Amino acid sequence: MRLLELSLVGVSSFVLSDIYLEDFYLRIGSSTLGAFYAYFGMGTVPLIIYLFIWWRRHKHQEEDKFIHFLRIAFGYLWVLDAFLQMQPGMNEYFASTILSPNVSTGGITGYVSTFALSLWNMHPVVFDVVASLVQLYIGGVLLTQNRGRVYSLTQILTILWGLSIWILGEGFGGVFGSGETILTGFPGSALIYVYASIILLLSSENHHGMIYKSSSLFGAVIFIPALIVQLMLSFSHFWNMSSVYMPMPSPYGMLNFANEFQYYFTHSPVWPDIVALFLILASTAGWVSGKSYGYIFSGVLASFSWIVFQGLGILGILSTDPNTGLPLMIISIFFYLWTKKSFASRNGLKKHAFLASDENHT
Numbered sequence: 001m002r003l004l005e006l007s008l009v010g011v012s013s014f015v016l017s018d019i020y021l022e023d024f025y026l027r028i029g030s031s032t033l034g035a036f037y038a039y040f041g042m043g044t045v046p047l048i049i050y051l052f053i054w055w056r057r058h059k060h061q062e063e064d065k066f067i068h069f070l071r072i073a074f075g076y077l078w079v080l081d082a083f084l085q086m087q088p089g090m091n092e093y094f095a096s097t098i099l100s101p102n103v104s105t106g107g108i109t110g111y112v113s114t115f116a117l118s119l120w121n122m123h124p125v126v127f128d129v130v131a132s133l134v135q136l137y138i139g140g141v142l143l144t145q146n147r148g149r150v151y152s153l154t155q156i157l158t159i160l161w162g163l164s165i166w167i168l169g170e171g172f173g174g175v176f177g178s179g180e181t182i183l184t185g186f187p188g189s190a191l192i193y194v195y196a197s198i199i200l201l202l203s204s205e206n207h208h209g210m211i212y213k214s215s216s217l218f219g220a221v222i223f224i225p226a227l228i229v230q231l232m233l234s235f236s237h238f239w240n241m242s243s244v245y246m247p248m249p250s251p252y253g254m255l256n257f258a259n260e261f262q263y264y265f266t267h268s269p270v271w272p273d274i275v276a277l278f279l280i281l282a283s284t285a286g287w288v289s290g291k292s293y294g295y296i297f298s299g300v301l302a303s304f305s306w307i308v309f310q311g312l313g314i315l316g317i318l319s320t321d322p323n324t325g326l327p328l329m330i331i332s333i334f335f336y337l338w339t340k341k342s343f344a345s346r347n348g349l350k351k352h353a354f355l356a357s358d359e360n361h362t
Helices: 002-021 024-028 030-058 065-085 090-103 107-122 124-144 149-169 189-204 208-236 256-267 271-289 292-309 325-361
Strands: none
Touching (some): 065 124, 065 189, 090 124, 107 149, 149 189, 189 208, 208 271, 208 325
């Protein structure tokens, strides 16, 4: 079995390294891009088989069921992101559709985005391959491991990788821009991926108390700026959100209802702003104070945003991730379940202590 695993890794390494031995962009050209993805597929399939074998050997490791839910959910998200990064034309149009719009923002976002654009254009195919492989590796590890040195190092890699995406790819998630709102993706999905990895890293090191404490900080970092941005948008457009109206792609008409509701929601006066502000304010208060109602409201906010304003994130041209809504919804579900479990555990301990005390008195 060990020989088989080494052979699988060796085949993958040999095939994938061929991409870097020559200038692949000149070698196959844009007209024969299928050959590039054929190489990529032949290189990644053995790795997937190896990860499956590893998982079969270690699947009986004990793990908290809610941590398991979070790990598997984000594992699949990273694999999805890897496949989205493999889309034909991504290496050719990623710069113009994803990076270039951030350049016009100006300030630190414009400066960083200009650097990212120049870096990507040096060798778009190589960077496309690197991004796909890194994300596929992260997803594979999350789906197959839950502890150990490799797992911990991968979480650290994920945190660094997520921050680089947030800064270079997402332009700080629109924090220094204008017109952004949490409904459309503020402050960037990469921050939520980063926080998920922090939770998983803390869990693997048995720092479960720090997970609960960190939720307040996460809530403050995500929802307080989102509340400020939403207030600025509401006051600047006289309580009308028509400026954020953007119909989402709707293959086979599957999201026509969402686009129609988005138009109605953004072009109605006052009440949509009140609803949005209430959801954000309730999420903020709940997360910062560690109350379960905050996770419920943020889950509702995330679900609504993901379907109505973000079009499921993956249906747009050259989408690279499901946007902010889906990962925020997963994090909200996790903390709601985690809080309920902790509350039940505390009540169980109190009841046990009370019964023990009562027995001593009798």
